[in-house]
Amino acid sequence: xxxxxxxxLMVGAGGIGCELLKTLALTGFKDIHLIDLDTIExxxxxRQFLFRKQHVGQxxxxxxxxxxxxxxxxxxxxxxxxxVKNSDFDVEFFKQFNVVLxxxxxxxxxxxxxxxxxxxxxxxxxxxxTGYLGQVTVHVKDQTECxxxxxxxxxxxxxVCTITNTPSKPVHCIxxxxxxxxxxxxxxxxxxxxxxxxxxxxxxxxxxxxxxxFNIKDGETPESYACRVFDGVFGDNIEVAxxxxxxxxxxxxxxxxxxxxxxxxxxxxxxxxxxxxPDGNDKHTAxxxxxxxxxxPQEVWTVRDSANVFLKAxxxxxxxxxxxxxxLVFDKDDQLxxxxxxxxxxxxxxxxxxxxxxxxxxKGIAGNIVHAIATTNAIISGLIVLEAxxxxxxxxxxxxxxxxxEYPRRKMLLMPAELSAPKSSCYVCSQSxxxxxxxxxxxxxxxxxxxxxxxxxxxxxxxxxxxxxxIYETGDDLEEDMVTQYNQNLEKFLDSLPAPIVxxxxxxxxxxxxxxxxxxxxxxxxxxxxxxxxxxxxxxxKLSTTRDQALPGSVQLTAVADNVSIHAVDDxxxxxxxxxxxxxxxxxxxxxxxxxxxxxxxxxxxxS
Amino acid sequence: MEVRNNNNNKYDRQxxxxxxxxxxxxxxxxxxxxxxxxxxxxxxxxxVLGGIxxxxxxxxxxxxxxxxxxxxxxxxxxxxxxKAKTVCNxxxxxxxxxxxxxxxxxxxxxINVNPDFFSQFTLVIATxxxxxxxxxxxxxxxxxxxxLLIARSFGLTGLIRIxxxxxxxxxxxxxxxxxxxxxxxxxxxxxxxxxxxxTEIDDSVIHKHIPFAILxxxxxxxxxxxxxxxxxxxxxxxxEFKNLxxxxxRGVDEDNYKxxxxxxxxxxxxxxxxSELQKILNDSAAEVNMNSPDFWVMVAALKVVVETIDTxxxxxxxxxxxxxxxxxPF
Numbered sequence: 001x002x003x004x005x006x007x008x009l010m011v012g013a014g015g016i017g018c019e020l021l022k023t024l025a026l027t028g029f030k031d032i033h034l035i036d037l038d039t040i041e042x043x044x045x046x047r048q049f050l051f052r053k054q055h056v057g058q059x060x061x062x063x064x065x066x067x068x069x070x071x072x073x074x075x076x077x078x079x080x081x082x083x084v085k086n087s088d089f090d091v092e093f094f095k096q097f098n099v100v101l102x103x104x105x106x107x108x109x110x111x112x113x114x115x116x117x118x119x120x121x122x123x124x125x126x127x128x129x130t131g132y133l134g135q136v137t138v139h140v141k142d143q144t145e146c147x148x149x150x151x152x153x154x155x156x157x158x159x160v161c162t163i164t165n166t167p168s169k170p171v172h173c174i175x176x177x178x179x180x181x182x183x184x185x186x187x188x189x190x191x192x193x194x195x196x197x198x199x200x201x202x203x204x205x206x207x208x209x210x211x212x213x214f215n216i217k218d219g220e221t222p223e224s225y226a227c228r229v230f231d232g233v234f235g236d237n238i239e240v241a242x243x244x245x246x247x248x249x250x251x252x253x254x255x256x257x258x259x260x261x262x263x264x265x266x267x268x269x270x271x272x273x274x275x276x277x278p279d280g281n282d283k284h285t286a287x288x289x290x291x292x293x294x295x296x297p298q299e300v301w302t303v304r305d306s307a308n309v310f311l312k313a314x315x316x317x318x319x320x321x322x323x324x325x326x327x328l329v330f331d332k333d334d335q336l337x338x339x340x341x342x343x344x345x346x347x348x349x350x351x352x353x354x355x356x357x358x359x360x361x362x363k364g365i366a367g368n369i370v371h372a373i374a375t376t377n378a379i380i381s382g383l384i385v386l387e388a389x390x391x392x393x394x395x396x397x398x399x400x401x402x403x404x405x406e407y408p409r410r411k412m413l414l415m416p417a418e419l420s421a422p423k424s425s426c427y428v429c430s431q432s433x434x435x436x437x438x439x440x441x442x443x444x445x446x447x448x449x450x451x452x453x454x455x456x457x458x459x460x461x462x463x464x465x466x467x468x469x470x471i472y473e474t475g476d477d478l479e480e481d482m483v484t485q486y487n488q489n490l491e492k493f494l495d496s497l498p499a500p501i502v503x504x505x506x507x508x509x510x511x512x513x514x515x516x517x518x519x520x521x522x523x524x525x526x527x528x529x530x531x532x533x534x535x536x537x538x539x540x541x542k543l544s545t546t547r548d549q550a551l552p553g554s555v556q557l558t559a560v561a562d563n564v565s566i567h568a569v570d571d572x573x574x575x576x577x578x579x580x581x582x583x584x585x586x587x588x589x590x591x592x593x594x595x596x597x598x599x600x601x602x603x604x605x606x607x608s
Numbered sequence: 609m610e611v612r613n614n615n616n617n618k619y620d621r622q623x624x625x626x627x628x629x630x631x632x633x634x635x636x637x638x639x640x641x642x643x644x645x646x647x648x649x650x651x652x653x654x655x656v657l658g659g660i661x662x663x664x665x666x667x668x669x670x671x672x673x674x675x676x677x678x679x680x681x682x683x684x685x686x687x688x689x690x691k692a693k694t695v696c697n698x699x700x701x702x703x704x705x706x707x708x709x710x711x712x713x714x715x716x717x718x719i720n721v722n723p724d725f726f727s728q729f730t731l732v733i734a735t736x737x738x739x740x741x742x743x744x745x746x747x748x749x750x751x752x753x754x755x756l757l758i759a760r761s762f763g764l765t766g767l768i769r770i771x772x773x774x775x776x777x778x779x780x781x782x783x784x785x786x787x788x789x790x791x792x793x794x795x796x797x798x799x800x801x802x803x804x805x806x807t808e809i810d811d812s813v814i815h816k817h818i819p820f821a822i823l824x825x826x827x828x829x830x831x832x833x834x835x836x837x838x839x840x841x842x843x844x845x846x847x848e849f850k851n852l853x854x855x856x857x858r859g860v861d862e863d864n865y866k867x868x869x870x871x872x873x874x875x876x877x878x879x880x881x882x883s884e885l886q887k888i889l890n891d892s893a894a895e896v897n898m899n900s901p902d903f904w905v906m907v908a909a910l911k912v913v914v915e916t917i918d919t920x921x922x923x924x925x926x927x928x929x930x931x932x933x934x935x936x937p938f
Contacts, residue, residue: 047657
């Protein structure tokens with residue numbers, strides 16, 4: 001039987017992965033490799049049915065394997081608790097499989113797998129799901145589009161000025177609280193901060209302009225520190241912002257908020273420096289809200305509640321996480337951090353007359369949580385296996401992209417669409433050249449590497465050369481003097497490199513692991529629009545990934561992991577329009593949902 | 609519902625789809641599965657993961673070797689044992705808050721001999737059953753007000769049918785909520801309140817703090833006086849209405865006027881009762897009695913309000929959130 005002889009690679013053992021592993025096992029597949037870097041969380045248990053409560057914290061790949069082997073002991077499942085981008089999973093590794101099945105939740109990993117499958121010549125079945133919606137498609141080198149042939153919108157980002165000066169939606173305030181305030185108070189202080197609001201008239205600025213403002217002063221108690229910060233960001237900063245008349249000409253003016261106003265007739269919550277919280281310091285359970293009697297996460301707090309939580313959470317964080325302060329990274333499952341961010345976001349919202357959010361809602365926004373249920377994934381896994389079987393039988397003509405909808409559209413809940421041929425303009429599978437506009441005299445190589453090569457091009461281990469000259473590469477086996485040279489190169493301006501990069505230069509960018517090559521033609525440009533082109537670089541040509549040009553600059557935060565930064569977020573839900581007939585209906589329906597990408601439209605993203 | 613307040617909730621991801629109400633409906637539901645082959649077991653698995661209140665499996669077959677290939681919820685050790693019991697145990701492992709029960713009995717027998725059995729359930733899922741039995745089951749379920757879901761699968765094809773007499777949903781989540789500010793027909797207290805404001809007042813501070821809703825109420829009154837008691841309807845009239853508001857604005861810092869102009873559309877597009885809603889109000893089921901379900905009782909109550917107070921009323925207890933300081937009307 002076909003399935004019994006096939007060797008299959010599954011990437012992802014989460015929502016789709018659990019269902020898929022089960023379906024593969026029941027369909028008679030006997031040789032399966034499984035890669036997943038994640039560990040099991042409580043919120044997985046409503047749908048990732050191979051896991052139980054007692055497995056929380058353990059490797060998804062390993063527990064999934066064990067669960068299935070219990071029911072089907074005669075099959076071979078090799079589980080890798082690792083990142084698929086790991087260099088162990090090279091082209092040779094991929095070549096051993098008849099088909100690769102993706103159950104991932106982020107674009108970055110998908111692109112990586114796409115490139116490896118192309119390099120190895122192995123067909124790829126791609127999938128994704130969000131709530132009730134999902135889709136499955138097939139990528140076969142030289143026969144169909146690759147994953148990157150179609151434009152994928154980058155995750156939603158927000159203009160800096162909107163976040164720092166003119167928020168109008170709850171999400172703006174949450175992003176501010178999470179990526180600016182929380183980061184400034186508890187994260188790396190050396191990161192430059194956009195928290196400071198300047199007026200045009202430089203002689204008067206907020207107290208927060210003082211770079212030491214957020215440092216605790218000698219002898220300052222947590223209480224007075226918390227109040228000082230409160231007044232600074234919700235009071236002073238707003239006052240200063242109000243002085244920029246131009247900004248408020250056609251916008252509603254914000255109102256500053258000071259501690260004394262909030263507590264004019266009541267006592268502040270007791271801040272006594274001691275933390276006798278019964279939960280101890282477990283970051284999942286220590287809670288300011290609970291101490292204050294706010295036990296329902298779905299309830300929207302009042303301004304006073306929010307102020308109470310702000311002060312209390314700040315105190316608790318300072319007192320119980322001393323060793324982490326200065327390096328704390330926001331985690332939506334860190335209860336205190338989430339409460340602090342919700343409170344701060346609400347206080348800011350109240351200044352700008354934006355509706356406040358409950359802890360539950362704020363967590364969804366801050367953590368880019370995507371709703372998910374078991375049934376959609378079960379359907380998707382069935383579709384994946386069907387497509388895999390068609391591929392194994394050599395029936396590419398029968399393969400389809402299938403969309404799983406929430407409501408029947410033209411009487412179809414599962415809507416099929418034919419696959420498309422590869423795009424000749426795809427720089428991944430068809431090797432066309434891209435154009436990079438940049439100021440070669442004022443831009444350092446490091447910026448190009450971070451923003452363009454690793455960022456927009458999603459290259460994992462780049463090797464950059466100009467003609468025969470190697471400008472930069474990464475790897476464990478490099479000699480020390482090469483590493484030194486490369487590090488020096490990173491800090492140089494493009495036109496000052498040993499092999500100068502100037503107008504007209506052509507760079508080659510390669511990644512051996514991805515077996516990926518592309519060429520970048522350089523065009524020197526002096527002026528860039530601060531709002532529309534905040535990176536001071538523009539990548540164009542037949543890109544498969546573009547930023548929405550109408551969006552002004554995004555808040556660039558170099559976070560450690562995808563699920564922490566506000567813009568490099570996981571997503572679970574590309575809906576690719578390729579069937580003209582289905583297009584209009586699907587577009588309309590999908591827009592109604594407001595939760596799925598339709599190329600160029602809004603996106604919901606996930607951190608699972 | 610202790611799980612609701614738990615911040616680290618296993619239902620978190622699905623709560624974000626159907627909220628508290630949906631979750632409560634799930635947890636209050638008692639389901640019955642007839643035949644726990646692969647189709648039934650898969651269906652029940654998803655319900656159990658989601659937190660269904662209870663599930664009762666009715667199946668009199670024993671686990672056989674051939675079941676092992678296609679049903680994930682039976683294993684080697686259960687060969688010869690009751691399939692219902694085996695599947696039930698497995699499902700119970702998935703979620704310990706669900707009450708998983710089983711009955712080693714053939715569904716056909718119960719349909720013939722003990723139809724009242726089904727009255728305890730909210731939903732019956734009948735899988736892989738023959739039409740004759742299904743017809744009888746359908747009649748039973750209709751009589752007892754139980755929802756019926758029929759499923760059959762063959763290889764790569766399958767079908768699902770729902771049989772439901774009436775399905776009432778009270779909770780709606782409209783995408784666009786339009787708050788009715790009662791601009792055209794302010795109730796007595798609101799009218800009195802509005803009359804207390806004077807848009808001709810000299811004091812500029814007071815002038816710029818008149819709430820925008822009041823400005824609109826007054827503008828509405830003035831318009832009616834000069835336009836035969838009608839409201840702006842043509843685009844020309846609408847523009848004229850806005851201009852009248854503009855003309856009273858004394859300065860750029862008068863945000864209340866700005867907001868009034870932006871909200872002027874509320875004057876001519878106030879929400880009314882839709883025809884679908886009217887049909888429900890006119891339904892004979894709205895003549896309620898002791899046995900009427902909650903839904904119809906609420907419809908009857910709404911009907912009384914609509915008929916007694918005003919035909920263009922949609923009560924808005926969120927008025928206060930739109931116009932900050934006004935007292936609650938009820």
